Amino acid sequence: MDRNGELTDDDRRLAAERSGLPEATVYGISTFYEDLLVPRGARHVRVCTGTACFAATADAHVHELEERLGLGMGERTEDRSLSLGETVCLGYCHASPAVRDGDVIDAGPDVVERVLAGAAQPAPEPLIKSLLDEPVLTRAGDWSGLRRALSESTPEELLEAVKDADVRGRGGAGFPAGTKWEFTRAAEGERKFIVANGDEGDPGSYIDKVLMEDNPHLFLEGMALAGFAVGAEHGFVLTRSEYPRSKPALEAAVAEARAQGYLGEDILGSGVSFDVTVVEGAGSYVVGEETALLSCLQGLRGTVSARPPFPAQRGLHGMPTVVNNVETLCNIPFIAARGAEAYRALSLCDTPGTKLVCFNERFERPGVYEVPFGMTVRALCEDVAGGMRDGREIKALQIGGPLGGILPAAKLDTVFDFDPLTAEGCMLGHGGIVGFDDRTDMRAVAKHLLRFGADESCGKCFPCRIGLRRAEEMFTNGKPVERARLEELLEALELGSLCAHGGGMPAPIRSLLLHFPDELGLA
Amino acid sequence: MIRIEINGEETLVPPGATVLDAVRQTGREVPTLCFDVRQAPFGACRVCLVGIEGARGPQASCTTPAQDGMKVDTHEPVARRVAAAVVELVLSELPGPPAEHTELAEVARMLDVGEPRWPGERHPDKHDEAHPYLAFHHELCISCGRCVRACDEVQGTFALAATGRSFGANVAAGLDEGFRDSACVACGACADTCPTDAITEISLLHLVDQEPVR
Numbered sequence: 158m159d160r161n162g163e164l165t166d167d168d169r170r171l172a173a174e175r176s177g178l179p180e181a182t183v184y185g186i187s188t189f190y191e192d193l194l195v196p197r198g199a200r201h202v203r204v205c206t207g208t209a210c211f212a213a214t215a216d217a218h219v220h221e222l223e224e225r226l227g228l229g230m231g232e233r234t235e236d237r238s239l240s241l242g243e244t245v246c247l248g249y250c251h252a253s254p255a256v257r258d259g260d261v262i263d264a265g266p267d268v269v270e271r272v273l274a275g276a277a278q279p280a281p282e283p284l285i286k287s288l289l290d291e292p293v294l295t296r297a298g299d300w301s302g303l304r305r306a307l308s309e310s311t312p313e314e315l316l317e318a319v320k321d322a323d324v325r326g327r328g329g330a331g332f333p334a335g336t337k338w339e340f341t342r343a344a345e346g347e348r349k350f351i352v353a354n355g356d357e358g359d360p361g362s363y364i365d366k367v368l369m370e371d372n373p374h375l376f377l378e379g380m381a382l383a384g385f386a387v388g389a390e391h392g393f394v395l396t397r398s399e400y401p402r403s404k405p406a407l408e409a410a411v412a413e414a415r416a417q418g419y420l421g422e423d424i425l426g427s428g429v430s431f432d433v434t435v436v437e438g439a440g441s442y443v444v445g446e447e448t449a450l451l452s453c454l455q456g457l458r459g460t461v462s463a464r465p466p467f468p469a470q471r472g473l474h475g476m477p478t479v480v481n482n483v484e485t486l487c488n489i490p491f492i493a494a495r496g497a498e499a500y501r502a503l504s505l506c507d508t509p510g511t512k513l514v515c516f517n518e519r520f521e522r523p524g525v526y527e528v529p530f531g532m533t534v535r536a537l538c539e540d541v542a543g544g545m546r547d548g549r550e551i552k553a554l555q556i557g558g559p560l561g562g563i564l565p566a567a568k569l570d571t572v573f574d575f576d577p578l579t580a581e582g583c584m585l586g587h588g589g590i591v592g593f594d595d596r597t598d599m600r601a602v603a604k605h606l607l608r609f610g611a612d613e614s615c616g617k618c619f620p621c622r623i624g625l626r627r628a629e630e631m632f633t634n635g636k637p638v639e640r641a642r643l644e645e646l647l648e649a650l651e652l653g654s655l656c657a658h659g660g661g662m663p664a665p666i667r668s669l670l671l672h673f674p675d676e677l678g679l680a
Numbered sequence: 681m682i683r684i685e686i687n688g689e690e691t692l693v694p695p696g697a698t699v700l701d702a703v704r705q706t707g708r709e710v711p712t713l714c715f716d717v718r719q720a721p722f723g724a725c726r727v728c729l730v731g732i733e734g735a736r737g738p739q740a741s742c743t744t745p746a747q748d749g750m751k752v753d754t755h756e757p758v759a760r761r762v763a764a765a766v767v768e769l770v771l772s773e774l775p776g777p778p779a780e781h782t783e784l785a786e787v788a789r790m791l792d793v794g795e796p797r798w799p800g801e802r803h804p805d806k807h808d809e810a811h812p813y814l815a816f817h818h819e820l821c822i823s824c825g826r827c828v829r830a831c832d833e834v835q836g837t838f839a840l841a842a843t844g845r846s847f848g849a850n851v852a853a854g855l856d857e858g859f860r861d862s863a864c865v866a867c868g869a870c871a872d873t874c875p876t877d878a879i880t881e882i883s884l885l886h887l888v889d890q891e892p893v894r
Contacts, residue, residue, distance in 0.1 A: 166855050166857075169855055170855070179838035179839070179841070179863065180854050180855050180862075180863070181838060181839055181840055181841035181852060181853065181854050181855070181862065181863070182838065182841050183855075184841055184843060184852055184854070184855045184856055185841030185842050185843045185852065188843045188844050188845075188852075189843075189844070189845050441845070458842065460842070462723075463721070463722075463723030463740065463743035465743075465745060611846055611847065612846055613846065614845065614846040614847070615845055615846075616823060616842075616844060616845040616846050616847070616848070616849030617724050617823075617842075617849075618723070618724050618725075618726055619713075619724060619725050619726055619727075619766050619769060619770055619822070619823075620726055620762075620765075620766050620769065622823065622846060622847060622849055623769040623770065623772065623773050623847065624766075624769055625846075626800065626801060626846070626847040627769065627772065627798050627800055630798075630799075630800040630801070634799070634800070642797070645765060646765070648758075648761070648762065648765070649762050649765035649766055649769070651737075652729075652737045652738055652758065652762045653726040653729065653738070653762045653763075653765070653766050654726070655723060655724065655726065655740075
């Protein structure tokens with residue numbers, strides 16, 4: 158890829174020879190990941206088409222770049238000096254629109270001009286702020302939780318504390334982390350693994366990015382604690398190639414932690430061992446699903462597998478595996494250091510602990526904020542993030558990623574917590590909040606989301622592979638959208654799909670049908 | 681043994697059996713596309729959906745383990761409706777109606793799915809006819825993965841693999857160079873399991889002169 162700007166059959170044969178994989182298998186892998194599909198020129202420009210960038214410009218930055226570079230998406234100039242691709246998403250949602258020129262990610266209203274002038278500059282990193290006096294996730298990791306756990310508690314006691322703290326997964330599904338750990342601990346296997354899901358593919362979310370890149374020690378401490386609790390001696394982190402800073406930041410922190418004796422063999426003389434390997438993905442949204450993630454980590458196509466077996470029983474290399482989201486693991490050091498009671502006391506409602514939320518560039522004060530569960534969405538959007546910039550009004554929000562429903566402005570008093578958002582057809586998801594201002598065309602939002610959904614389907618289960626393309630076509634074929642047919646299709650996607658991708662894509666479309674039917678061009 | 685109820689009839693299946701195993705044991709039929717009894721269940725086509733009491737929505741019977749006390753309804757209306765919608769989607773990705781004798785055509789008849797009402801993208805024509813015994817018409821491929829599993833699990837040759845993603849998913853032999861230049865040993869297991877005639881065995885009978893009738 159780096160040498161020729163594209164994969165050749167010779168590259169594939171070499172990969173097959175080195176890996177011992179059959180040539181056909183290598184071919185299959187090489188035609189799955191976005192990074193391997195788009196030909197590259199000497200200079201490769203990637204434009205972010207994520208939802209925050211869409212909310213900022215309605216894709217004007219994409220069209221302008223295509224027009225002025227004279228290249229369509231996925232095209233390369235004949236002399237191979239320049240190529241253009243799209244990427245979803247670069248995680249610079251606080252400063253949209255974003256463009257990656259080679260290894261430089263630039264963002265902001267004038268980004269296209271700078272890229273065209275060959276003067277791209279690194280975009281500013283986001284504001285990070287806690288509303289709590291005693292932050293859980295935005296305090297610097299100091300390994301105090303691991304030190305205390307190793308000296309004062311047994312793995313069983315730590316597991317009990319995590320269960321008492323009722324930590325629900327922060328990556329989308331909200332599954333209790335303690336239960337996953339308990340299953341993995343109880344499962345039989347000669348080795349066990351901790352896998353951290355750093356594939357934060359949800360457009361509009363840059364929470365795990367901030368945790369991995371700016372607070373890697375807290376996160377690694379969470380992984381080591383998980384290893385201690387379930388009896389795993391090795392952990393893997395899968396990071397995204399769209400976040401080029403993540404892997405180097407984590408690897409540097411792993412090296413520091415080894416030097417300080419917090420990772421490696423016989424940690425702090427306890428007899429407990431745990432080490433971490435960081436692996437970078439190659440561009441696929443569905444790899445954020447846990448079975449696809451494990452497949453990707455093993456170097457295979459990132460497609461989804463039916464569960465059972467669950468990773469806790471048969472995961473990485475067939476061994477019992479905990480798969481936790483990055484933010485989920487970042488909650489553990491506080492619990493290990495301070496106990497479940499102190500953790501539960503932080504919340505304003507029934508869901509214990511705190512949550513990171515992030516806001517897109519449409520807000521007056523975008524950034525990543527640590528908040529207690531139980532505030533209203535209005536308080537978050539208006540008091541914390543300062544409302545929409547330029548005196549605009551909020552028209553709607555998408556919370557928790559592309560599989561989350563869309564909350565209209567009239568519902569801003571909904572409580573920011575798992576169940577109240579679910580009741581509105583929305584979800585907490587990753588906790589990314591993308592605000593659409595009053596100029597947004599909601600039919601264009603539907604098109605944007607369905608295009609993303611169809612392109613990112615892993616292609617394994619039939620409803621998602623074909624159904625999302627048909628749904629996209631309903632909004633792009635120039636004809637009025639037949640509501641009854643659309644609802645039939647949404648039902649097949651929701652109930653028929655193998656994973657949450659096909660199953661979840663109908664949620665925002667249903668919200669749009671409910672709250673903005675007049676804008677959708679329905680028949 | 682596990683005691684499970686299929687449409688009100690009780691049956692016993694061994695541990696490790698799936699709901700589909702139990703259904704078939706009672707002599708009932710649930711349509712399937714990506715399932716082949718000789719291969720590990722794949723769970724991709726979502727056509728074998730059934731209703732299970734207490735479950736959230738229809739479940740794929742091929743990948744759901746049978747559990748004691750489970751009550752299964754193979755005629756559950758939502759499951760049937762979704763399965764039919766999926767088969768209609770499958771028909772809509774092909775260039776034309778499936779050949780009458782294929783499993784896909786049979787499944788469409790079972791679910792009463794006629795001509796698909798979906799206009800839109802179809803798979804482009806792509807033919808591999810260079811091999812003496814096997815032909816691959818890629819536009820007829822529905823990515824059920826049966827040929828790939830037949831090659832991997834049954835034959836152990838690993839000449840086929842799933843390729844692409846989203847609507848562009850398909851299957852390739854070797855480095856997509858066709859059967860002849862791949863590791864294929866011409867066993868025919870892929871053609872035997874293919875539910876759509878995407879992979880077929882080339883008949884040599886037309887090369888033989890018909891014996892004159894005396």
